[in-house]
Amino acid sequence: MRDSRSFILVFLLGLVSLPARADFHVFACEPEWTALARAFMPDAHFTTATSYLQDPHYIEARPSLIAAMGQADIAVCTGASLEAGWLPMLIQRAGNPKVQPGRPGLFFAADHAQLHAPHDHVDRSMGDVHPEGNPHVHLSPVELPKIAEALAKRLGELRPERSADIFSRYIKWRVDWNQHRAKWRESAEALQGQSVVIQHTSFNYLLRWLGVATTLDLEPKPGLPPSASHLSQLLTDPQLPKAAAILIASHQARKPAEWLTQRTGKPVLVLPGTVTNDGHTDTLTGLISTIVSSLEASVTKVPNGGL
Template identity: 45%
Template structure:
């Protein structure tokens, strides 16, 4: 049985470097912790969240405050994903390096063009992000752009180790581009498939793979599925015959399972971020896992 406490503990052990004087990086989500550790191999890296948590809702615990207080750099998704908890952490940590607008805080969403940007002022849920979908780490091309920005920020903040960061970025970039080409070939059979998803967590992945989302289990972003909404999807699912009904590990499976049983459609639970206890410690391992899971399900048809 997976537990949030076990996941968080293992992630901290996997990503924390030993030297107490190491450059300290606070990552709001595991994907950025994993990327930071690859680009700054000698740094001490800590992730505030794990794969079994909804990153929209995190408690500003004393342990997180302490970690942010000692951070030289914080990297977060941005696009208001952490709006419900990061400001409280910043205030209580009182670390001038990682305040909004300072060089020590890097928002990934500000380094790329996000999808689904919209107007502000009329939303009733924190899961609607006017600045665009914040789950951009699930697009390999956008993640590469964030890696470039993160590497440069590391050089700016820690110039004494500039050569180390430059070498790490160069090696990572070469390997990452090779992975992108491999994923394109490997995932080619998935192009044109359909899925029914819960929330927009995997929208960047669907777009990169050419997979169509036919509907959402949530009646509105961030609003839990209702019986009436799920019932309204039955005919669509039976007509469209999607590859799967997909939800993330941190989302309750009951709604997906109910609809899957009603329509005889497979339910696929996927990790939306890194999870070391499942041997998904680096971004490339996450993409390998996601693509393999989809291809395996396709092969079972």
């Protein structure tokens, strides 16, 4: 009998000490929010709806995602209409009261940041324009800490028994972020006044902070794929010779950028627009550091600021 009681006590103590992986479920619309939430609650269970090889505008509400949303204690998404084409349907089909609009379990990162380029008026003739502003705010060295603080606070509210640990992890994250940001600022000195050709606005927050101009866009309008006529027009644009490189995200087709580089000789930089499973870019600090170092290696100044 004594042995049985000892076994039960050891078993119960073992349950208490187990990591809380199944205790808290996080549904992240994009990989950057998985990375950020994991920094504060590393033992939670995570489901990520998209990857760095996918365009987050266009995702199918698959049964597996519906099931994951149904179990979620919190859904962390970008907002600013980025997921407008699929997230409302996913939430509706999941039927999870915790993550309904207006509930604490639905967290939109864009609600806690100042977005670039908002529009008072938007119509289809403008392309895929977000009235709230550019939603790709996860690459902003200035705005992301605001989002991180708000997310840590929300997680602590949803799990008050772990709020002290979450806040401690947030402080550690913030110190690390500030140290990396100081290094990025040093790199920005070499990039000031440079310019690149882009496709969409995925990198604009970071480029603007670094002082790198986006002179031309491979897209004729936001969200519209590059066309032959538009690319031909770029060849005659007087801004093109000033661009040092052509920058596209990993999920974007390479042919338009390669077509332009064949005619200009400008290098093509294919970089992940969000975190990946690779050790160099599996955190937001690692991702931004990789982008900055790649720009430094490809963008070269010459006398008088020309290229």
